[in-house]
Amino acid sequence: MKKSLKKLIAGIGALSFCAVASVGVADAAWEPKKPVEFVIMAGKGGGADQMARLMQGIIQQNNLSPRPFIPINKPGGSGAEALQYLKSKSGDDHVVMVTLNSYYTTPIMQPELGIDINTFTPIGRMALDTFLLWVRPDSGLKTLDEYVAKVKAAGKDWKVGGTGSGQEDSILTAMMEAEFGYDVTYIPFPGGGTVAKNLIGGHIDSTVNNPSEQSEFYRAGQSVPLVQFNDERSPAYADVPTAKELGHDIVYYMQRSINGPPGMSAEATEWYINLFKTVFDSAEWQKFCNEDGIDCATWVGGADLAAFHKTGYERHKALIEKVGAKAITGE
Amino acid sequence: MFQEILVHLGEGLLEAFQPLNLMMIFLGCFAGLFVGALPGLGSVNGVAILLPITFLVPPTSAIIFLAALYYGAMYGGAISSITLGIPGASTAVATVFDGRPMAQKGLADQALMAAAVASFIGGSVSIVLFTLFAPPLAKFALAFGPPEEFSLMILAFATFVGLGGDDIPKTIFSILIGLLLATIGLDIISGRPRLIFFDIPGFMHGINFLVLAIGIYGIGEMLWTLETTQGQVTIHSVKTSWSRFVGNLKLIKTYIGGSMLGSFLGFFVGTLPAAGATPASLMSYGLTKTFSKDPESFGKGNPAGVAAPEAANNSASTGSMLPMITLGIPGSPTTAVLLGGMIIWGLRPGPLLFSEHPDFVWGLIGSMYIANFVTLVLNLALIPLFVRVLATPFTILAPLIFALCVVGGFAPTQDMHDVWLMFIFGVFGYLLRKLDYPVAPAVLAIVLGPLAEASLRQTLISGQGSAAVFLERPIALTCFFFALMLVLYPVYQHFTRKKAKAADA
Numbered sequence: 001m002k003k004s005l006k007k008l009i010a011g012i013g014a015l016s017f018c019a020v021a022s023v024g025v026a027d028a029a030w031e032p033k034k035p036v037e038f039v040i041m042a043g044k045g046g047g048a049d050q051m052a053r054l055m056q057g058i059i060q061q062n063n064l065s066p067r068p069f070i071p072i073n074k075p076g077g078s079g080a081e082a083l084q085y086l087k088s089k090s091g092d093d094h095v096v097m098v099t100l101n102s103y104y105t106t107p108i109m110q111p112e113l114g115i116d117i118n119t120f121t122p123i124g125r126m127a128l129d130t131f132l133l134w135v136r137p138d139s140g141l142k143t144l145d146e147y148v149a150k151v152k153a154a155g156k157d158w159k160v161g162g163t164g165s166g167q168e169d170s171i172l173t174a175m176m177e178a179e180f181g182y183d184v185t186y187i188p189f190p191g192g193g194t195v196a197k198n199l200i201g202g203h204i205d206s207t208v209n210n211p212s213e214q215s216e217f218y219r220a221g222q223s224v225p226l227v228q229f230n231d232e233r234s235p236a237y238a239d240v241p242t243a244k245e246l247g248h249d250i251v252y253y254m255q256r257s258i259n260g261p262p263g264m265s266a267e268a269t270e271w272y273i274n275l276f277k278t279v280f281d282s283a284e285w286q287k288f289c290n291e292d293g294i295d296c297a298t299w300v301g302g303a304d305l306a307a308f309h310k311t312g313y314e315r316h317k318a319l320i321e322k323v324g325a326k327a328i329t330g331e
Numbered sequence: 332m333f334q335e336i337l338v339h340l341g342e343g344l345l346e347a348f349q350p351l352n353l354m355m356i357f358l359g360c361f362a363g364l365f366v367g368a369l370p371g372l373g374s375v376n377g378v379a380i381l382l383p384i385t386f387l388v389p390p391t392s393a394i395i396f397l398a399a400l401y402y403g404a405m406y407g408g409a410i411s412s413i414t415l416g417i418p419g420a421s422t423a424v425a426t427v428f429d430g431r432p433m434a435q436k437g438l439a440d441q442a443l444m445a446a447a448v449a450s451f452i453g454g455s456v457s458i459v460l461f462t463l464f465a466p467p468l469a470k471f472a473l474a475f476g477p478p479e480e481f482s483l484m485i486l487a488f489a490t491f492v493g494l495g496g497d498d499i500p501k502t503i504f505s506i507l508i509g510l511l512l513a514t515i516g517l518d519i520i521s522g523r524p525r526l527i528f529f530d531i532p533g534f535m536h537g538i539n540f541l542v543l544a545i546g547i548y549g550i551g552e553m554l555w556t557l558e559t560t561q562g563q564v565t566i567h568s569v570k571t572s573w574s575r576f577v578g579n580l581k582l583i584k585t586y587i588g589g590s591m592l593g594s595f596l597g598f599f600v601g602t603l604p605a606a607g608a609t610p611a612s613l614m615s616y617g618l619t620k621t622f623s624k625d626p627e628s629f630g631k632g633n634p635a636g637v638a639a640p641e642a643a644n645n646s647a648s649t650g651s652m653l654p655m656i657t658l659g660i661p662g663s664p665t666t667a668v669l670l671g672g673m674i675i676w677g678l679r680p681g682p683l684l685f686s687e688h689p690d691f692v693w694g695l696i697g698s699m700y701i702a703n704f705v706t707l708v709l710n711l712a713l714i715p716l717f718v719r720v721l722a723t724p725f726t727i728l729a730p731l732i733f734a735l736c737v738v739g740g741f742a743p744t745q746d747m748h749d750v751w752l753m754f755i756f757g758v759f760g761y762l763l764r765k766l767d768y769p770v771a772p773a774v775l776a777i778v779l780g781p782l783a784e785a786s787l788r789q790t791l792i793s794g795q796g797s798a799a800v801f802l803e804r805p806i807a808l809t810c811f812f813f814a815l816m817l818v819l820y821p822v823y824q825h826f827t828r829k830k831a832k833a834a835d836a
Binding site for chain 1: 379380382386472473474475476477516517519520523524532535536654658659660661667668670671672674675679680681682683785789792793795
């Protein structure tokens with residue numbers, strides 16, 4: 001008994017020595033000193049959420065961070081809640097956020113929030129997600145032309161589901177309305193997963209989901225993609241035409257990037273850039289992108305991402321002016 | 332078909348009986364108990380925190396561990412609800428209603444036993460339903476669109492109209508307060524901020540349900556106890572003995588009905604995406620009370636009032652696994668985290684998971700049968716330990732409860748704003764209680780309000796502003812019909828009782 005007690009004390013002593021030693025090393029470069037809040041601008045089960053949790057998994061599995069990343073969903077108001085939150089965390093080195101295109105659109109659509117995304121700290125672009133137009137197989141639709149004809153005939157009775165006014169799918173829906181000259185009813189749901197369920201369950205007629213939200217239903221033969229909105233066909237959906245091929249200039253991507261709050265310290269920013277670059281290059285991440293038809297070819301980090309955001313913001317401003325904010329909010 | 336299920340189930344049970352998996356079940360149930368019992372931690376955070384550990388074991392063992400933890404947490408929530416009077420998790424709020432009064436009467440062991448037995452019943456019923464009817468139930472879940480969701484919410488509200496006893500206006504007032512609090516924050520449809528008082532950013536994320544529940548039940552209760560006892564709190568310690576245990580066993584028949592009702596209702600509500608165990612347990616409590624022979628005794632320490640929500644929350648936790656596995660859509664916040672885990676393990680939940688990874692799915696199902704027994708045994712055995720909490724002097728217990736309340740209020744959003752709000756709600760809850768207003772309906776309204784609002788507005792948008800959509804929906808109409816019946820039932824009862832009284836005279 002006494003002997004084992006001694007051993008225990010010796011063990012504790014050794015452990016505490018190790019702890020002291022590791023603290024000494026940590027002083028050399030910045031590292032998180034407490035769990036990192038990993039804010040997600042969307043609801044649970046959607047594309048952004050799945051990606052964030054995969055990133056969290058890769059970080060933990062490969063021991064890339066001394067402290068865990070804790071995902072927190074802030075889906076309210078098309079990302080307004082998350083943006084407000086990140087703004088309020090100014091100067092905090094232990095918060096990063098996974099963004100969608102609502103990173104651009106929500107500040108444009110809701111100027112009263114007082115959000116300037118240029119003040120945030122860009123870290124890295126993890127992926128360019130793609131969009132496809134999905135319908136149910138029982139609709140009998142096979143091509144975009146058939147789709148347009150049917151929607152035109154149905155008018156306001158055609159129900160398109162999406163993830164919220166001002167979210168990327170509502171912009172894409174508005175772009176399609178402008179291009180094809182029809183007017184549909186747009187119904188917002190709390191996340192891409194719920195939209196997918198409502199399409200399969202027959203409560204809406206079509207949606208422009210991301211591939212990750214529909215791929216399992218597609219494999220099970222419960223949903224059909226009619227067209228994709230990329231520059232070129234994605235390898236995962238090689239037999240689905242792009243809108244461009246069909247003569248309609250609708251190209252739309254969704255950026256999935258990591259950004260920190262305003263005024264994040266330079267050391268921390270550098271640490272996060274290195275971390276997410278490692279995640280981006282990992283076999284797990286690249287495999288996920290390939291399977292889901294997401295573009296993860298080029299890494300854009302730090303200052304490059306800031307420039308990318310600037311262009312993205314301007315493009316969305318122009319888009320929203322062109323189709324009109326009212327077409328997007330459905331007011 | 333049936334034979335095939337049995338074969339798969341056998342394989343699943345064998346898988347679950349592997350030494351590693353068996354160990355995972357024990358560890359999971361045990362960890363879950365504590366995760367559930369600590370206010371503010373809850374199964375969502377517990378699963379999220381322990382998720383990385385699961386990378387060390389194969390996916391099947393990992394999901395078994397996390398499912399067992401989810402399971403254990405459902406029971407664990409009851410422990411703090413009963414012994415301390417503060418809900419350990421949102422799913423255990425309804426357990427406070429009768430669990431706390433029972434503990435104050437010195438019947439904490441009875442309440443804990445009711446919770447354990449009811450959880451076991453809920454778990455058993457739901458897992459059998461899951462095994463037999465998973466694919467058709469998944470189809471049913473798909474048939475639930477916005478109009479059906481809204482009608483279900485109305486049904487839930489109706490179950491609570493009877494809850495406030497005879498004072499229906501006070502109940503409705505309480506529901507309205509809850510609904511008003513639920514509208515604070517960002518509007519889900521347009522994304523505009525609503526009721527942001529004094530432009531405080533903390534209101535942006537709305538009022539968290541646990542902040543209200545912990546404030547009212549934890550802080551409010553403490554203020555009330557101080558006032559009524561003038562600080563001279565008597566200790567309600569319970570002496571546990573074998574004969575008491577046997578005596579409590581005999582009481583099971585008084586709450587078996589409520590437990591069965593809770594089990595079926597819980598499973599059903601759990602399978603619907605986005606509802607989850609919290610509304611299920613509240614609805615189950617409301618319904619059991621309405622249909623009880625003695626509704627007056629509820630809220631004053633009726634074991635059936637502990638059993639009904641406990642059966643429902645365990646049942647719903649199993650139920651919410653169903654849309655997760657078959658549709659890839661989480662039925663509760665906890666399953667959303669589990670879903671993330673599955674993606675990390677390289678499994679894609681969806682309609683094909685059952686056929687492509689039968690070993691995983693059936694291993695999980697098999698483990699739930701075992702986890703159910705483990706939680707029952709573990710919980711019955713630990714009752715003597717839990718009731719010890721009640722033997723603690725109030726001077727020690729009160730600061731402890733206070734600290735737990737603060738942690739519980741802070742944990743969900745990690746915002747001090749919510750802690751201050753919780754104190755305000757505590758005082759508010761105390762005042763409501765002094766004026767004899769029921770607070771449970773307000774708690775229910777803040778959970779269901781946002782769900783009801785979103786589904787109503789989605790329905791109206793799809794109907795282009797016309798509510799006639801509801802008329803075309805048979806499931807929705809059925810729910811509305813039952814809701815109407817539930818509202819009228821107490822009125823009818825009131826009338827017949829008066830008659831009976833008149834006859835007696």
